[in-house]
Every structure is written in structure tokens, then in C-alpha cells.
Amino acid sequence: QVQLQQSGPGLVKPSETLSLNCTVSAGSISSYYWSWIRQPPGKGLEWIGYIFSGGSTNYNPSLKGRVTMSIHTSKNRFSLRLSSMTAADTAVYYCAGTKTVTYMDVWGKGTTVIVSS
């Protein structure tokens, strides 16, 4: 069973760019759709977008062009960048994966990101 290990800073300053990584273990990064989802404190889940192992992407328009996802096949890793961070971006960020572009059956443990100066 594929496992996901998340890494990245827990604190980001306003206006800066968040960078998070998700490393795939016990399996290959190929032929999967890799997603990012976030959850503000005490709130529900928000889909940020996904990247296919081949590199194609789809992002949530609500994030207004601030999102970039990338994949590093040789490192079995995929990444999220979210620019122009504000307090509204404070959330737990999850990476997740699936072999179809539908449900998500494997999840990382989440990274708590706080936006504060």
C-alpha cells in the first residue's frame, strides 16, 4: 500500500509563498493522480487541485492562479506551491492520491500551516 510522507514549514509570513512536499513510499509515483486538500481550523475540507504523474494539472479556480503543483518522478515526490499567502490560508494541508481522478484512497497525515508575521 502506497504511503505519503509530508514535509514543509509550519509557519509562513503574509505575502510569502508556501512550499509543501509529499514523498511517495511503498509504491511508484507513476500512474497516479496526486491531490492537495486543505482544512482551515474547525472547518471542512477544500480541494486545492491535482497533478497527474504525467504532469497535467487541474486547480481550484477559487485560489485565483496562486497555485502551482509539480512532480519529481526521480525523487518519487510531488509538490505544492501557494503564493501570496494570507491569514485565510491558515489550514491543515493534506496530500492524497488515487489511481483514478475521482476518490482519494491514500492520504498523508497533514501539515499544519499558520500564516503569521
Added chain:
Amino acid sequence: EIVLTQFPDFQSVTPKEKVTITCRASQSIGSSLHWYQQKPDQSPKLLIKYASQSFSGVPSRFSGSGSGTDFTLTINSLEAEDAATYYCHQSSSLPHTFGQGTKLEIK
């Protein structure tokens, strides 16, 4: 964007009770509806895919039904470990969206 609305937002239930959670979509999504369970300080876990297909390893007391705009997650004979927040998720169209969640409290 497709809006998913769950009913109820919160439910307090006793062990062995049968629980039904509803998810209603703002437009037809076929069977592209999935259910997740999230316990406090944990990541969500997939329970049901494509409205009614149980995910591997999920206890048989969890079941799903529905198509189009109305969907149901049923938990038969609730157990204490089922205390969690449950979310529906649609993948019919982009952007993917989630329901607001239903929190189950065990009395």
C-alpha cells in the same frame, strides 16, 4: 461549482443505533459521490466510493446509496469508534467539492 449539502450537521447517537447521513448535490452528479470519515487530529479515510461501493477494509456496517442528486451514508449498529465527522465528496465536475461535514457524537 457543484455544492454539496449534508444533513444533519450534527447528530448525537447511542451505540447499536442505525445512523443515516444525507448528501444532496446542487445538480446531478451520477454516481461520482464518495464518503470519508475523519476522526479528530487524523486525516480523512475513504469509506465508500462511487456512491455505494465499499472501500477495501471498511467494516460492513457502513453502506452507501443514491444517484443523481441525493445520496445516503448508512451506519448500521453504530459503535463507539464511529465517533467522527463524515464528509461527502463529488468528482463529477471540476472543481471537486466536499460537503460541509456531519459530526457524529456517541452518547
